[in-house]
Amino acid sequence: MAYFWGAIVFWILAWLVNIWIARQNESRVLNVLPPILFGVSVIFIWEASVLHFEVSPVILPPPSAIYFKFISSVPILWGDFVQTVIKGALSGYLMGCGAAFAVSLIADKFKFFERGILPIGNFLAAMPIIGIAPILVMWYGYGWQSKAAVVAVMVFFPILVNTVQGMKMSDKIHRDLMQTYNASYFQTLLKLRLSTAMPFIFNGLKICTTLALIGAIVAEFFGSPIRGMGFRISTEAPRFALDMVWAEITVAAIAGSLFYGGVVLLEKWITFWHPSQRGRV
Amino acid sequence: MVQSEVIKVSNLDLTFETNDGPVHALKNVDLKIDKGDFVSFIGPSGCGKTTLLRVLADLDEPTDGDVTVNGVSPREARETRAYGYVFQAAGLYPWRTIAANVKLPLEIMGYSKEEQLKRVAKVFDLVELSGFEKKFPWQLSGGMQQRASIARALAFDADILLMDEPFGALDEIVRDHLNEQLLKLWKSTNKTICFVTHSIPEAVYLSTRIVVMSPRPGRIIDIIDSNLPAERPLEIRDSKEFIEISQRVREGLRAGHSDE
Amino acid sequence: MNKGSWIGSDNKILPVVCIMTFIVIIWYGFSVVLNAPWEYDKAKRGSITLSTADLISQTWSQKRPKLPTPHQVTKEIWDTTINKKITSKRSLVYHGLITFYETIYGFVFGTGLGILLAIGIVYNRATAMSVMPWIITSQTIPILAIAPMIIVALGSAGFSGLMPIAIISMYLSFFPVVVGMVKGLKSPEQLEIDQMKTWSASKTQVLFKLRAPKSTPYLFTSLKLGMAASLVGAIVGELPSGGGGGLGFRMLSGSTFGNTLHIWSGLFSAAILAGSLIAIISVIQRVVLKRMALES
Numbered sequence: 001m002a003y004f005w006g007a008i009v010f011w012i013l014a015w016l017v018n019i020w021i022a023r024q025n026e027s028r029v030l031n032v033l034p035p036i037l038f039g040v041s042v043i044f045i046w047e048a049s050v051l052h053f054e055v056s057p058v059i060l061p062p063p064s065a066i067y068f069k070f071i072s073s074v075p076i077l078w079g080d081f082v083q084t085v086i087k088g089a090l091s092g093y094l095m096g097c098g099a100a101f102a103v104s105l106i107a108d109k110f111k112f113f114e115r116g117i118l119p120i121g122n123f124l125a126a127m128p129i130i131g132i133a134p135i136l137v138m139w140y141g142y143g144w145q146s147k148a149a150v151v152a153v154m155v156f157f158p159i160l161v162n163t164v165q166g167m168k169m170s171d172k173i174h175r176d177l178m179q180t181y182n183a184s185y186f187q188t189l190l191k192l193r194l195s196t197a198m199p200f201i202f203n204g205l206k207i208c209t210t211l212a213l214i215g216a217i218v219a220e221f222f223g224s225p226i227r228g229m230g231f232r233i234s235t236e237a238p239r240f241a242l243d244m245v246w247a248e249i250t251v252a253a254i255a256g257s258l259f260y261g262g263v264v265l266l267e268k269w270i271t272f273w274h275p276s277q278r279g280r281v
Numbered sequence: 282m283v284q285s286e287v288i289k290v291s292n293l294d295l296t297f298e299t300n301d302g303p304v305h306a307l308k309n310v311d312l313k314i315d316k317g318d319f320v321s322f323i324g325p326s327g328c329g330k331t332t333l334l335r336v337l338a339d340l341d342e343p344t345d346g347d348v349t350v351n352g353v354s355p356r357e358a359r360e361t362r363a364y365g366y367v368f369q370a371a372g373l374y375p376w377r378t379i380a381a382n383v384k385l386p387l388e389i390m391g392y393s394k395e396e397q398l399k400r401v402a403k404v405f406d407l408v409e410l411s412g413f414e415k416k417f418p419w420q421l422s423g424g425m426q427q428r429a430s431i432a433r434a435l436a437f438d439a440d441i442l443l444m445d446e447p448f449g450a451l452d453e454i455v456r457d458h459l460n461e462q463l464l465k466l467w468k469s470t471n472k473t474i475c476f477v478t479h480s481i482p483e484a485v486y487l488s489t490r491i492v493v494m495s496p497r498p499g500r501i502i503d504i505i506d507s508n509l510p511a512e513r514p515l516e517i518r519d520s521k522e523f524i525e526i527s528q529r530v531r532e533g534l535r536a537g538h539s540d541e
Numbered sequence: 542m543n544k545g546s547w548i549g550s551d552n553k554i555l556p557v558v559c560i561m562t563f564i565v566i567i568w569y570g571f572s573v574v575l576n577a578p579w580e581y582d583k584a585k586r587g588s589i590t591l592s593t594a595d596l597i598s599q600t601w602s603q604k605r606p607k608l609p610t611p612h613q614v615t616k617e618i619w620d621t622t623i624n625k626k627i628t629s630k631r632s633l634v635y636h637g638l639i640t641f642y643e644t645i646y647g648f649v650f651g652t653g654l655g656i657l658l659a660i661g662i663v664y665n666r667a668t669a670m671s672v673m674p675w676i677i678t679s680q681t682i683p684i685l686a687i688a689p690m691i692i693v694a695l696g697s698a699g700f701s702g703l704m705p706i707a708i709i710s711m712y713l714s715f716f717p718v719v720v721g722m723v724k725g726l727k728s729p730e731q732l733e734i735d736q737m738k739t740w741s742a743s744k745t746q747v748l749f750k751l752r753a754p755k756s757t758p759y760l761f762t763s764l765k766l767g768m769a770a771s772l773v774g775a776i777v778g779e780l781p782s783g784g785g786g787g788l789g790f791r792m793l794s795g796s797t798f799g800n801t802l803h804i805w806s807g808l809f810s811a812a813i814l815a816g817s818l819i820a821i822i823s824v825i826q827r828v829v830l831k832r833m834a835l836e837s
Contacts, residue, residue: 015667022666031670038671059694116556126769127815128776130685131789131808134796139575139607214683218777221689222796237690240697245690253682260677340735359741366739372732376754376833385750386740417834 007041007048014041061243069243070250076232077251084229085255087144088216092151093208099152100159107160108167108193109185118164125157133219142223150219155208159201166200167193199274202267209259213252287441287473288314288337293346295332295499305498306332310346312492312501316440319467319474321484322492323530324537329499330477330492334443337475338366350441362390364441365434369449371426373418380405380414383433390437404432407466424455428462435470442474449479457515460486464513481534482518485509485526493530495537503533565611569601575608576600609805617806630786633810639787641814643703643775647710648768654711655718655767662719663726663752664744673723680716684709685777692778702785706778713774714767721763725756758835761826765819772815788814 014037021030043063049055050062057065070077107114133150140146170193178188220230229248236244293310296303307329314320322330335341336348339355350358358364373382380401387397405411408428418426427447434442448456460483467474478484484491485507493503509522517523573596580599584591591599601610609617618633625632658676662669688709695705729751737747779789788811795803 015671018671019667022670034667034670035672035674039675059698112556113560114556115553116558116560119553119557120560123816126765126819127812128769128773128808130773130777131792131804131811134792134804135801135808138796138801210680210683214685217683218685221780222793233687233690237693240693242690242694245687249682249687253678256680256682257678335735338739340738359739362741364739366736368732368736370732372736374751374754375835389737389740389742389746389750419834 001052003048004052007044010044011041014038057242058240059242061246065243066246066250070247073244073247077247079227080229080232080248081251081255083144083225083227084147084216084220085213085259088147088219088228089151089212089259091144092148092216093155093212095148096152096155096208096212097159097205100156100163104160104163104167107164108189114164118161121157121161121164125161129154129157130215130218133215134222137219137223142225144228146223147216147219147228151212151215154211154215158208158211159204162200162204163197166197169200170196198267198271202263202271205263206260206267209263210256213256213259217252285315286313287316287318287351288312288475289347289349290333290337291347293333293336293343293348295329295336295341295343295345307336307343308498308500310499310501312504314473314475314490316473317471319476319487319489320492321488321490322475322477322494323479323481323484324494324499324502324534325496327496327499328494328537329496330494331445332499333494334445334475334477338364338443358441362437363439364443365437365439367427367430367434367442367444367447369446371418371423371430373426373429375418378415378417379410379421379429382418382429383436386433386437392437400436404435407435407469408432409462422455424451424459427451427459431463431466435466440472442472444474444476446477446479448483456480456483461515463487468511481527481530485523485530486513486515486518491526491530493533493537495534500537502537503529505529505533568608569610572606572608572610573597573600576603576606579603579607605799605801607801609802613802614805614809617802618809621806633788633791633806636786636788636791636807637810637814639703639785640772640775640779640789640811643706643778643787644710644768644772644814644818646703646707647712647774648714648771650707651711651714651767651771652718652764655715655763656722658715658719659722659726660748662723664748676716676719679712684712685774688774688778689780706775706785706787709778710771710774713770717766717770718760718763721759721766722756725759725763726752728752728759729755754833755835757833758830761822761830764822764826768818768822769815772811772818776811 018034018037021034024030046060047062047064050060103117107117130150132153136149136153137146140149174192174196175188178192183191217228217230217233220228221234224231229252232248233245236242236248290310290312293307293312295307296305310329310333322333324330332341336343337350337355339359348355351361351363353361373379374385377385383401383404384397387400392400401414402411405414408431410425410428410432413421413425413429418429421429431444431447434444448459451459464487476484476487489507491503491505491507492501493505494500495502505526507526509517509520509526577596577600580591580596580603600606602613603609606613621631621633625634627634627638629635658672662673691709692705695701695708726748733751733755734747737751742750775787776789776792779785779787780793788807792804792807792811795801795807
C-alpha cells in the first residue's frame, strides 16, 4: 500500500523537478535528467502497481522480476543477441544498404531508370515487407541467412528512396560551379553531391535501424534454430514465462538504442556542417 | 497637458549571447520620439537598428536601461496593442485571401464581424488595394504583398507604426511609388512611425528625423532633424536641402565606420 | 527541347511500365529456376526426361511452387475473392476486411494520440524534455516482436478479438505522427511567430491560426507512414491469434501448411490494401493542400 502511494508521490515530485529544469537555461548536465527521472518514476509506478493491484505475473511481471531473470540468464540472452542482432540484423542491414547505394548510383546516372524506380520504390517502402519473411525462410532455410535476407529487403527501399532524393539536393549554384571547373561526373559526385546527400541518407539509415531489428526478430517467428530473440519470445510467451520475454525485450531495447545511437553519432561526425547538427534549428 | 512624448529610451543596452560568443547589439542608446514623428533608423548591418525596433515592440528584452512606449513598458504597450509592426517580408498566409490576411489581427483581438468588415474596407482603400480582397498572396506582386502587410498593420487602432525595412526586397521603381504612398498615409493618419532602412535617399525622403547608427557595438552616431517641408514630391530629392541632409547622414555613417 | 517527345522530361509512366515489365520477365525466369529442382526430382522418380518446354510449362503450374508465377498468384487472388462468398473463411475478402478494420482502428487512435502528444511536446517544455527521448526509444523496442505476447497476455485478461491488435497498430502508427507533427507545429518561421506576438495572440490562437494550418503538409506525410505502420502492426498482431483471421493469419497458415499460394496471395492482398489506403490519403492530401496553397 505504502509502496503505491510512495510511487505516486515520487511521480509528482519528478514532474515538478522536470518543470523546474525546463525553466532553466540550456545545460548539458540538466538536460539529461528529465528523461531519466521520467523513466525511473514510470518504473516505480509499474512495480508498485503490479504489487498493489496484485496483477498476475502472467499478464505483466514487475520490473524486479524482469531484472532478476535478466541477470540470471545472461549467457542465453547473449547467445540470442549474437544470433539475431549481429548475424541477422546487422549483416542484413549492411547488405541492404550496400545494394541500395549501388542501385541509387545507377538511378543517378540513368534518369530514365530513376523515374521508373522512384515510384516503385516509394510504393514498396510502404508495403508490409515483413510479409515476405515466411517466403524467405522457405527459400533460405532456418538459419540466420534467411533473417539477414528479410532485413536486407526491408531496409533496401527506404534507403534507396532517401538516397535518390538526397542525390538531387545539391544547389544549382554549386553544380554550376563544378561545371565551370570542367569536373567529371565522378568528381562532382564525390566532392559535392555525396556530401549534400548525406543528411538524407542518414535519415534513411536511422529509420532502418529499428526496421532491421524488427525484421530479424519477426522473421524468426517463421522458423529458426533453437537460438535467437524471436525464437525465445515465441517459445517462452505461450509458456507464460513473461519475465523471460521481457528480459529479451530489454535486450532488444538496449540493442536498438545502441544501434540507433551509433548511427546518430556517425551522423554528427559526418554531417557536422548541417544546420540541424549545429543547433541552429 | 498633451503628452507628446510617445517613445522614450534611456541608456538602453543589449547584449546577445550567441553560439559564437556575446554580441553587443546596443550600447547607451538615448532617444525621444514625439507623437506624429516619422523617424528613420539608418546604418550598416549589425548596427542594431532592427534590434532597437524589436525592443520597442517587446520582441527582444534589453539587458539594461529604460524604455517606455506610450508611458508604459513595451510589454504593456504590446498587450494593449499600441503599435502595428511591418516585417521585412510580407508574411502573409498562403491559405488565406488578402482580405482574410488583413482580418487576422482583428480576429485575434476580438473585433466584431461588422467592425472587421468596416476596417478591412477602410485600410484597403488607404493602401489602394481595393478590388483585390479575394485574391491570394501568390497572385500578387511583391509590392502589393507589402502593401497588404501595411494594411494589416493599420487595420487595428494603433497610433504607432514600427516598420523594419519593409521595402528592402522591392525594386527601385516600386519602392519610389510605395514611399510616396507611405508619406500620404502618414499625413492622413498622423501616426508615429519608426522606420528602419538601408537606403539613405529613402531615409531622408520619408523622415522628420533621421537616426544614424553604427555597429560593434550598436550605437547612435547622430540624430538629424530634417528641415524639409511637409509637402514632398519625389523631385525634392534633387534639392539642395535634401543633398545636404544626405551628406550629413553619409558623414555619420563614415564616422561610425572608422571607429573600428 | 523535348517538344512533344513522349519520353518527356518528367513522364513517369513509361519508365515505370518498362521497369515493371522487366521485373515480371525476370520473375518468370526465376520461377523456372526455383521450381526446377522439384520438377527434376519428380521426373527422376518417374523415369521421365524433361524437355525444356516441358520444364517451363510445368514449373509455371505447380501446386506448391517455391516461386509462383504472376498469373498463378493472380488466379489465386481471383479465385478467393470473386469466386467465394465474403463470409466464407476461405475468402480473401473476409480476411482482408478483418485486417482492414484492425488497421483503421489502430490508425485513428494512433493518429489522435500522436497529435495530442505532439501538441504537448511543442507547448510544454517539461513534457518535451521528459517524454521525447522515450518516444524515440520506444521505436527501438521492436514492439512487433512482442506483439504476440501482448495479444496472449491481453487475451488471458479477457480482451480478445479486434481490440488488442488495434492497440498494436496504434502503437506503431503514433510514432510517425508525433515526429511529423512536432516538426510541423514547429515549422512556422520566427517572423510569423513574432507577428503573432505583436498582436498579443494567445497560445490557442497561435495554435489554431498558424501552427495547425502550417503543419498540414507534415501531417499528411505522417498519415501515410502511420497507415503503413498500422497495417504492418495489424498483420503481425494476427500471427499469434491462432484462429482469428486476417491477412497475417492467412499468410501464417499458408506457411504452416506449405500452401505457398496462400502466402503469396495474402502478401499481394496486403500490398494492395496498403497501396489503396495510402492512395486515398494522397488524393485527400492533394485536394487539401491545393486549397490551402501549401506545398506538399
